[in-house]
Amino acid sequence: MINGLEIYKKKWNIETDRSIKPGLQAITAALAELNNPHQKGYFIHIAGTNGKGSTGAFLAAILRKHGLTVGNFYSPNIEDLHDQIQVDGKPVTEEEMDSAMARLSKLETPLTDFELLTAAAFLIFEQKKPDITIMEAGMGGRFDSTNVIDPELAIITSISYEHTNFLGHTLENIAWHKAGIIKKWKPIIIGQLPEAARNIIENEAKMLHAELILPEKQIDIELKLKGRHQKENAKLALEAAKEILLLKFNHDMAENALAGATIPFRFEEIYPNLVMDGAHNEASIKALVETIKEQYPGRPIHIVMGILKDKEYTKILRHLETVSDHFTFVDFENERALPAKTLFSENRSKIKTIVKYYDILPVPNKKEVTLVTGSLYLLSNLRNNHFEMFENYRIQKK
Incomplete structure (x- = not known):
């Protein structure tokens, strides 16, 4: 259930399938009808059982502190679908969503609710042109509708049991789905994963010649987001920022951004x-x-x-x-x-x-x-x- 989506579907007479149907065929066809907006940007992809939203928020804060404009696609919503699509921390407006839905109403390819929202996000990011867009996978990774992008960097935050009816009943099965966001020759940053899951990720990275990065340095600063797990998420974001910014990376600015970063409903x-x-x-x-x-x-x-x-x-x-x-x-x-x-x-x-x-x-x-x-x-x-x-x-x- 995507809070607020039904209002736009009714307004623009859009029919969708409300079930969950993992796979990329429909979203790929729909985006082709829209002239492939997902191919026009610099993307970072985040998957994981837990920690995706916090890691994305931490990373966005660091990048904005360095003067970049940052798009975020979160899943699920906090209040309604508008806060799932953000640029520089500001949720998409009703006018911007209307503009996207008007185009989506003309699609010939039928979509699920989440595919429709993903397509809307790509149209909005194409229009607003952030310097970097951070896409959070909705479920799994390999067959999630966000996995149509070719990101410059991927992050897998954590792997544990979730959505077993879709992703499988073992950590190896679930890790295989998460590993689907790894792209050839592009770095992949991973959190602390169970050995069984990590082996799957390492094998996928090796097969795709993707550099596997495991952050080692601890975060010692005080964060607004409480809990030991948030320091792990901050560590992933810090490592990702280094990879993206390279020589422009400023450690003091990054730590200052991490200290002030927040996201709703995290303790x-x-x-x-x-x-x-x-x-x-x-x-x-x-x-x-x-x-x-x-x-x-x-x-x-x-x-x-x-x-x-x-x-x-x-x-x-x-x-x-x-x-x-x-x-x-x-x-x-x-x-x-x-x-x-x-x-x-x-x-x-x-x-x-x-x-x-x-x-x-x-x-x-x-x-x-x-x-x-x-x-x-x-x-x-x-x-x-x-x-x-x-x-x-x-x-x-x-």
């Missing part, structure tokens, strides 16, 4: 005693649990959770139960959402309840830290319903 305090984090799979939940212990030692934690039905919610609950015995489960507006009653029945905590997602605010217990997690779609719904409250607090914090 973000959006109101006093209320933190939102978009962790939604076992690996990211493990990182979240570590960050909770690091940031709030000794504080009672109240977990508010909603999640999609295709996630490993039982394993996720077991990890979260190590830092909290107070849970609230919520139903939220998404056709793929897992019923809150399922989470309630699987949960082992002492205190648990079910509420409508908009009933969790305001936070009544000042001793507790309330942490909302499980799905970016849930967090997006909450932000949209309480936008004015959250924005006022964000401005006050500045």
